Structures are given as C-alpha cells and as structure tokens.
Amino acid sequence: MRSHARLAGTAFQRTIPPRNPAWFVRAGEIRRRRAASRSRSESATLRSTMSMQRTLAGAGVTAVLAATLVAGSTPAVALEGDPAVPIVTPVSPLVAPPSSYPHQPELATVADDPTDASINRGVIPYDEIAPLLNGLTAVSDRISVQVVGQSALGRDIHLVTLTAPENAGETKRQATFRDMIKHNPEAAAKNASLMANYKVPIWFNANIHGNEWEGTDAVLEYIEHLATAPYDEVKDVLERNRLYFTVTNNPDGRALGQRATADGFDANRDMITGATSEARIIRDLSGVIQPTFYIDLHGYTSVLQVEPCGPPHGENYEYDLFLPHAYAAALEIEEAVTAADIPGNTYLDRTTNRVTTENTGNIRIPYRDIRSGWDDWPPIFTPQYVAYQGAITNTVELPLGRVNPPTDPRNPANSAVNVEVAGVVIDTSVDYVIENADALLSNQIEIFRRGVAGEPLVEIPADVDPAEVAEPSQWAEIWDETDVYTAEFPRAYVIPAGDGQRSATDAANLVDQLIANGVEVQRASAAFTAGGTTYEAGSYVVDMHQPLRGMANVLLADGSDISDRVPDMYDISAWSLALLWGADVDAVGSTGDPAVRAKLKDVAEAAPTGSVPAQGGYLELATSGVAEYQAVNALLESGVPVSAFADGTVILGPDAASHAAAVEVADLYGVSFTASDGSRLASEESSGLDDLTVAYSGGGEELQTLRKLGFDDPVAISSAALTNGTATLDGVDVVWIGGTLNFSSAQAAGRAVMAEYLAAGGGVVGEGTAIASFANSFGLVSSTATSGTGGSNGIVSVDPVEDGLLGTFPQDTAFVYPAVWYTNLGANAVVEQTYAADPFISGHWRDSAGRSTADAAGQASAVSAETEAGNRVLMFGTSMNFRTHPVGQFGQIARGLFWAGTEGAEVPAP
Secondary structure (H helix, E strand, O other), X not given: OEOOOOOOOOOOOOOOOOEOOOOOOOOOOXXXXXXXXXXXOOOHHHHHHOOOOOOOOOOOHHHHOOOOOOOOOOOOOOOOOOOOOOOOOOOOHHHOOOOOEOOOOOOOOOOOOOOXXXXXXXXXXXXXXXXXXHHHHHHOOOEEEEEEEXXXXXXXXXXXXXXXXXXXXXXXXHHHHHHHHHHOHHHHHOOHHHHHHOOEEXXXXXXXXXXXXHHHHHHHHHHHHHHHOOHHXXXXXXXXXXXXXXXXXXXXXXXXXOOOOOOOOOHHHOOOOOOOHHHHHHHHHHHHHOOOEEEEEEEOOOXXXXXXXXXXXXOOOOHHHHHHHHHHHHHHHHHHHHHHOXXXXXXXXXXXXXXXXXXXXXXXXXHHHOOOOOEEOOOOXXXXXXXXXXXXXXXXXXXXXXXXXXXXXXXXXXXXXXHHHHHHHHHHHHHHHHHOHHHHHXXXXXXXXXXXXXXXXXXXXXOOOHHHOOOXXXXXXXXXXXXXXXXXXXXXXXXXXXXXXXXXXXXXXXXHHHHHOOOOOEEEOOOEEEOOEEEOOOOEEEEOOOOOHHHHXXXXXXXXXXXXXXXXXXXXXXXXXXXXXXXXXXXXXXXXXXXXXXXXXXXXXXXXXOEOOOOOOEEEEOOXXXXXXXXXXXXXXXXXXXXXXXXXXXXXXXXXXXXXXXXXXXXXXXXXXXXXXXXXXXXXXXXXXXXXXXXXXXXXXXXXXXXXXXXXXXXXXXXHHHHHOOOOOOOOOEEEEOOOOOOOHHHHHHHHHHHHHHHXXXXXXXXXXXXXXXXXXXXXXXXXXXXXXXXXXXXXXXXXXXXXXXXXXXXXXXXXXXXXXXXXXXXXXXXEEEEEEEEEEEXXXXXXXXXXXXXXXXXXXXXXXXXXXXXXXXXXXXXXXXXXXXXXXXXHHHHHHHHHOOEOOOOOOO
C-alpha cells in the first residue's frame, strides 16, 4: 500500500487515505476622439528576452545593419509601455536536464490555500506538493526534482525524475546515447552498448486539465514508492529506466477547479501553437526527455478509457510501428485493471456499449470501441504531439467524474477509486515497458532512421492478415480500410527570402516556431534553384530527411480534406502553419529525390530582419506581417506620430526622436524601414494612427491576440458587465467582437452604454455570426450570416478584393470553425473578401442543405461598412484568431482596428 505518509522534513499536513498503487487607414474624414491619458510602465526586462528580437548575438540593430545605419546616428531611446506578447517563445532553458542524478534543489513552497478546489475533491492541494517532494529528496537519492516553468499565475510546475543515481560521466553517456538514437539512428541500432545500457525513458504527465485531478495523486504515490521502497523491489525499474513525472501540468486549473489554464486556454489543444506556458513545457520537455513511452492522465469518461484512437489516424505517423505496442499496452492495462476488481470501479459492456458496475473484463479502448469520434488526427493533444518523438503514447481517461455541488461526499469517494485505478495503469505501463524494452527502443530508433533516410511511409494494407504481422499482432484483427491514412513527403520545404516572400517577419516567426518544435531548419548563403524556382540567398530550407520529418510535415503540409471519410471529428481537422502563419512556403520534390543543391547552414533561430536607414529623412514601413503592427503599436505607445496610407504603409517623421524609436522597434520586432522624402504625405491621403484602447467581447484568445499585436490595455466587455457597470466604454477607441454581444430586454442599461458609444461614431470590428448579429441589432449594416455545417472546420481559399481594405499584402487562405458568409447585404456594405470558387483545402466539412462548401463558394467572407453617424464596421466570416493559431490573420485584425478606430496625431508633410 502506498500513501502520502509524513516523511521527515515534509510539511504535508493532510494524509491521503491509503490506496492501492496507484488567441486603415481612412480615405476620408476621421473623427477625433482621444482617450484619457494612460500611465505606462517600462518593461526593459521582458523586452530584452523576447523571442521576436532579430539581432545578432551581442549586437543591436545598428551593428546588424551597418550598411544602412551610419556612425553618430541618434542614440536609442527607451520605448514606453509593455512590449507585445511574443508570437513564438523559444525552448526554455529551465527544461535543460541536470548534469548528474540525483538533482535535489529545495523547491519553493507556497502558503496554505484553503480555497484550493482539490480539497473538496479529496486530493492533494497544490500547496502541499512541493513540501512532499522536498521531504522525499531529503530521504532518497533516487529522486530528482526540477522547476521546468511556471503557470499563467506563476505557480511552479515540477518535473520529477526517478532513476538509479548517476555520476556526471554516466549522465553524459546517457545523453550521448539519446542523441545517437535521434541523429544517428542507423549507428544506434547496431550499438550493442547502447541497446544494453540505455535507460529507456518513461514519462507520465498529469493534470493538464485542472479539474481532472487524480493523475497527480497517483503519480505522487508511485513517486513515493520508487523513492522509498526497499531497493531490491525497485532496482530493475530504476537501473533500466528513467521515469519522468510532470506532477501537475496545470496547477492553476487544479487550484481553481477548472479545466482551462488561468488565462482561459485548453493546454491540451495548444501543442503546436504554444499560446500557454503549460503546453510549451510539454513541447520543450518532449525533445529533452525523448520518451520511448508516454502516458497523459486525464478524466472522466464514466469508465476507464485508454488509447490508441480510432480513425482518422494522423497521416504523418509511422503507424505500423506505433499501433502494435500502443494497442497491446492498452490491452494489458485492461487486463490488470479488471483483475484488480477495485470496489466502486466501472466497466464496459461491449455488447451494449454501456457502462456498468459489473466487472465485464473490459474497459474502453477507442481503437477497438470508438471507431469514429475519438481520433488521433490533429497533433494538438500531448500524446499525439509527443508521438513524433518516436514514442508510444496513450491518453488515459479515468472513470469517475465530478459531482455537484463540489462538497458532495461522492467526490472524494470517486477520487479514491480513480487514484487506485490510475495506480494500476502506471504500474502496468511501467511493467509493459520493462518487458518490451528492446522492441520499444528498436521501434523508436527505426522511426528516426526512416526520417533521416527519407523513406516513404509504410502503408498498412486494409486487408492485413493478423497471422502475417509481427507481434504484438492483436491490432490487426480490427484494422480495415477506415484506418488507412498516409502522407507523401516532399524532398524539402523552402521558405523564400526577398521578393518571393510576402512577409519577412512572418517568415521569421515561422522559422522560429519550427525550431521550437524540434524541426531542423537550414539557411542558404547563396541563391539556389529547386523545383524549377530560383530562391534568393537567405531563404530557409527544411530538408525532409531528418529525424522529426513527421513533425515537420504535420506542421507544414496543407493537410487533407477528409470530409467524406468520417462522419464527425473529435476536434480540429486542419492547422497548417504554411497556410496560416502568413509566410510563403513551397514544397519541393518528393522524398526520394536528391537533396536540394544549395549552400546551407543549420540555424538555431531566424536571422535578423530589422533595418533602419540613416537619420535625416522620413521612414516608411510596409505592414506586411504581425511584427510590423507590434512595432506600430510600440511607436504609438511611446508618443511617436505615425500616419498611414491607403495601401497600409505607415510613415514616421524625419525628427530624431522618431528615428531613435524606429531603431528600437527594428531591434525589438525585426521590422525593416525604408527611406522616404515624405512627398506622399502631400500627394496622397493619409491619416494619423491612434494609440488605441480596444474593448473586446470573448475570452482568452481575444485578449492574447490583442496583446500579441501590441494593444497593451484591452478592456473586457460583455452584455452583462456593461449592464451592471463592472465594465464601461469610457476611453475606448474601438471595439472587437469575438464573442456574442447581444442585449436582452433586461439588459437595457448595457445596450444604452453601447448605443451611446455608437452614437459618437465608435467603430466595431469582429468575426462570425457575433459581429453580424451585433451590426444588425444596432442598425450598422444589415446582412444574413450563414454558418457552415455544424462542427465543420478547416482551411479555406479566399479571394481578397484587389483594391480593398485587405488587398494589400493579401493572404489567400484562412481558417474556419465554422465558415461564415454574409448575404442580403445592406446598401452601405462593401465586400472586401470572398470565399474562392472551390474554397475547401483541408479539414472536415460535411455537406448539409444551404451550409455546404458549394453554398459558401463565391460568397462574402469579409464585409466593411460606414454609417451616417461615422461608424466603421468590419466583419470577418473566417475564424481570425481561433486558439490564437492563425497568426497570419492577426495583421488583418490590426488593420481593421486601426481603420475603424480613432485618429491620432498626423505626421506633417515636408
């Protein structure tokens, strides 16, 4: 029996009952409404660490751009306000492994929190975790602890490692083995010492959903067991493996009793975006740990559920290597859990597909029992992401759920059962790895070998004969044509530089995101030709002969239209960074072709992109990417006048202060200014931009999108908050509607607040049916908004109107969840963008009457309007900032906000 006993040196105050192992410019008159003065704080520390910075190591933009900056140029100035939230956060140094084991720093403790939602659930509250771990490190040399990051609210996230002690030489040897497995897999497969002595890494992640608590308690019990049991009982486990545990991946959610992180994101949908620190920790650790086996502990599905998944299967996996052991491990867990016959546990009646308390000998395994609706298609979940490290991965859903109210005594009772069930899952998983270590390690090496060699994916035939496949072969009895998904790899992806690239800064973001996800990227030092196209020096190449070729392809490929193959999907169905992050990307050749002939060098980050001409003239900036809008907002925040032309280009004056600020933002955001004589200010219409205060409806993705664009003081509003006075529109310069903002008859006071804002000419920008409903309700512009089939989502082709608001730096793809199009438009409406004649590229969009892809074809996907009162309205039918992933669309949001918002000081003409 394992329990959280009071170990020497711990501050563990409550014992857990003993359990078994267990997200422009105006051409005419613009109203002027300046917001009240705003106090700003300097944020030099954050600014210095931002991943957006495009400078050489140890050198600022002046050094980087010696060709365009002259000695004696104006000294840099300190920008005011907070810098924009970075689009990309690089791998954290906190995840670096120790140089030997054990590694036992004293973990910081926090004050007792009697409001922690864990208490009512009968599980360990967050404040007791660090004391418990400190107590174990005080008595055991088998346990190592590490703070690998912080949550949204600043709580430490702990990684615990259990293994037999290692001196520095032994740890270095293990690191050498690990790197050989990934980067020289052919040699690794033949290395007898490696095969005999490599400590196979097993990783358990717990509590990524905050109110799915019990994984934490179960891993703590197992940690305690390995740390304190007689050594002979655990010697085999510790000497043959390293066992890693992220004890609580979402400590804020744990304490708050909510699924999401404190900033409102589902971290288990964030793996390829990295909006949350919680998801980035898993991203970063996956490359460091390089697990051979990974379990993510969740809840609740009424009965224990253990993956692998049903179709559609992710088309970039080496599924012939992944599925056999993933399914066999699930079967062993099923056998062990049902044999344990834990009182209060539930089981699956497979004949009726119902959950019962009668021990049927079955749990639920999606590959076998859910043949549609629980899939491993998108790489947004931690197991589906970590699998690209060559790991066998399973999501485990514990059985017994939450009961309302939280104080209901059934909650701790359910928790006790779940912890015991999870203990069996952990024990059995570790046993499975030990018993199959050679096969699992050989599998992982082979996955990397195929990637490095660039071999085509092995397609499993629909009619596979179970008798003719290698063990474990149980999976083959189920496999059929609905399971067959595969991808064809290009020889390389090229991210062009120069004239072939719509946005150098968006391209730099993309490169940094690929690198943060472990993808190998190279940069050309000279022009080269590939696939019949000549690319300029500075272009990036992703050679698809690399260990993480599956990861590279799942991030960069267009994806597939699977609408006709499955009736429904569990979550998103398309996500291509090449189509959604604003940069141009070309796929070149096929995997069997010779390597791209170019002078290439590996890069650890994107090259600097910022430049500023010598002082003495006006400066222009083409707003082609997100970074340019971050720079514009930083300039406005610092009181630098910025004017914008109808084509989206902005201009700064020739004064020394403007030049100095330009140097700062070029350094910080990598933007590139061009010299100008300012004559456009006399010959073209332009407008001064304002340091906008943006009010928004919606959730965390709206707030984070605005902060990523550099709008640093967004104001959250809702119909309820405007009605009860907890939110106002005082000082607001423009409104973004990302969530429904309708007012009921009982919310007349809130409607009056909004009506007053609109009567003064206030501008509104938004997306989907929410903005259409709002615009109809307040008489701004009439339309009928139609949504695509329920649940449909994916990537679409769009056609921006050439001379329209979105026609400069155009993007021809967008994300939808679902697509919304606008018809029956009012007389003041202007179509800015339409869905293409054949709009759907990839994802899942089943046809239904009036809501199909054919119905959307050619219809308005973005509409602008002006009213007699001076309001400007912009409606987007695409999902502009879904989970903050479609980064390329952020610039269109910013352009819309500046177009609809208040006017600022103009840059004077020469």
